[in-house]
Amino acid sequence: MFSKQLFTFSILLVLVFSAQRGQAQSIFDQWAELKTFHGVMSETFHPSEDGNLEPIKSRSGEMVQKASALTSSAIPAAFNTPAILKAAKQLKKGSKALDKMVKAKASDAQITQSLSALHDVFHEIVGLCSGEHH
Numbered sequence: 001m002f003s004k005q006l007f008t009f010s011i012l013l014v015l016v017f018s019a020q021r022g023q024a025q026s027i028f029d030q031w032a033e034l035k036t037f038h039g040v041m042s043e044t045f046h047p048s049e050d051g052n053l054e055p056i057k058s059r060s061g062e063m064v065q066k067a068s069a070l071t072s073s074a075i076p077a078a079f080n081t082p083a084i085l086k087a088a089k090q091l092k093k094g095s096k097a098l099d100k101m102v103k104a105k106a107s108d109a110q111i112t113q114s115l116s117a118l119h120d121v122f123h124e125i126v127g128l129c130s131g132e133h134h
Contacts, residue, residue, distance in 0.1 A: 033073040034125065037091070045119045053108055056115050057089040060099040063118075067095035079129045089123045094118045098113045 024041045028035035040063050044056040056063075075084065098114045108113075 027126060030076045031079060033070040037070050039068050041119060041122050045115055048112055049114050053111055056111060057102050060102040064095045064099045067092040084125055084128050087121055087128065091121050091125065094121055
């Protein structure tokens with residue numbers, strides 16, 4: 001009897017962890033355009049934390065393209081909420097503004113501030129997708 005309960009409990013644990021693993025499937029695996037945008041954001045923002053703005057200066061146009069693709073993509077149903085749509089539009093608008101700053105040769109401080117704000121919007125989207133409020 002005890003072994004049957006233990007077996008049932010073990011199966012239940014496996015199912016719970018499997019469900020969590022499926023649910024915990026990366027947001028980026030579920031939304032390819034967000035993953036693509038993340039690649040550009042990651043490769044430009046993190047160097048800026050060390051004062052290296054060359055990546056964003058050379059890739060700001062690419063960031064606009066990825067943000068535009070994100071907003072025009074089919075957003076997965078689980079993430080298709082007014083708050084996420086609003087933040088995605090903000091990401092696109094902010095990317096365009098940042099690209100204009102780069103092209104206008106704005107100061108490093110202005111570019112850093114704009115990129116940081118854009119990074120915050122990106123994390124807001126990820127937080128909203130995962131059910132966390134940022």
